[in-house]
Amino acid sequence: EVQLVESGGGVIQPGGSLRLSCVASGFTFNNYGMQWVRHAPGKGFEWVSLISGDGGGTYYADSVKGRFTISRDNSKNSLYLQLDSLRADDTALYYCAREGGHLAAFRRYYTMDVWGQGTTVIVSS
Amino acid sequence: DIQMTQSPSSLSASLGDRVTITCRASPGIRSSLNWYQHKPGKAPILLIFGASTLQSGVPTRFSGSGSGTEFTLTISSLQPDDFATYYCQQSYNTPRTFGQGTKVEMK
Numbered sequence: 216e217v218q219l220v221e222s223g224g225g226v227i228q229p230g231g232s233l234r235l236s237c238v239a240s241g242f243t244f245n246n247y248g249m250q251w252v253r254h255a256p257g258k259g260f261e262w263v264s265l266i267s268g269d270g271g272g273t274y275y276a277d278s279v280k281g282r283f284t285i286s287r288d289n290s291k292n293s294l295y296l297q298l299d300s301l302r303a304d305d306t307a308l309y310y311c312a313r314e315g316g317h318l319a320a321f322r323r324y325y326t327m328d329v330w331g332q333g334t335t336v337i338v339s340s
Numbered sequence: 341d342i343q344m345t346q347s348p349s350s351l352s353a354s355l356g357d358r359v360t361i362t363c364r365a366s367p368g369i370r371s372s373l374n375w376y377q378h379k380p381g382k383a384p385i386l387l388i389f390g391a392s393t394l395q396s397g398v399p400t401r402f403s404g405s406g407s408g409t410e411f412t413l414t415i416s417s418l419q420p421d422d423f424a425t426y427y428c429q430q431s432y433n434t435p436r437t438f439g440q441g442t443k444v445e446m447k
Contacts, residue, residue, distance in 0.1 A: 250436070260384070260427055262436035274434040277341075310383065317389050324390040325431040326374050330383035 217241035217329050219311050224334030231301050235334055237294040237311030242329075245269065245289040248314035251296045252327065253307035253336075261307075264296065265314065279305075301338045308333040342369060342430050346439030352447040359415040361442045363428035368408040372432035375404055375413045378441075379424045387426075388413065418444070 223235040237249070251263040264285040265274040273285050284297040294311050315328030345364045353359050363373065371391040376384040386395045388404040391411055401416045415422055423446055428439040 259440045260378075260429070260438045262429075262434075262438065265434060265436070276435045315386070315389075317393070319390040319393040320371075322371070322390065324372060324374070324393075326386050326389045326395075327376070327384070327429070328386045328395070332383055
């Protein structure tokens with residue numbers, strides 16, 4: 216069974232740091248880009264960051280650039296998100312999601328085709 | 341960044357109704373548009389990719405259309421399991437961006 220399981224969330228004071236983890240199973244992890252997406256209370260989804268299958272390419276939302284760092288350890292089938300300089304507006308449920316590459320009409324389309332259940336980050340004093 | 345705008349933000353419908361949700365992209369994104377279903381406390385589910393291709397296992401009452409800047413998600417006959425919030429998302433470039441969501445509620 217294809218599965219993603221996040222951990223590492225918690226309650227943290229503004230300015231603090233956390234490290235989120237996501238363990239993958241049921242698929243060849245290094246064949247896929249992976250990403251983090253967050254869902255703040257009462258708001259929609261916000262894409263946070265993406266890392267390529269080999270870890271050589273990383274991409275960030277402007278709202279987290281310079282504060283968050285995405286990484287992966289393919290030997291452990293694990294994805295990470297280091298959250299530094301946390302702010303109240305970083306409070307959200309953080310999901311890891313697999314970047315699926317799907318072929319249709321001779322083109323490849325990228326999706327978030329497998330999601331974990333999420334881990335909650337609350338930034339509050 | 342590519343701006344995704346969904347409408348309506350919510351709608352009320354009855355079982356068996358045909359439901360249509362619109363998503364607009366600015367600037368255009370060709371066919372790089374995905375649709376997701378989300379229920380509280382659960383992980384989102386990919387419904388449609390490439391604007392119109394149904395993900396494996398998704399019921400055929402769901403369909404998608406459009407290209408460029410305007411897209412639609414249609415549920416042909418609303419079923420009890422379909423009451424949820426639906427999001428469009430562009431994969432044309434990074435940052436990936438989502439619409440603000442459309443909540444489908446029971447009338």
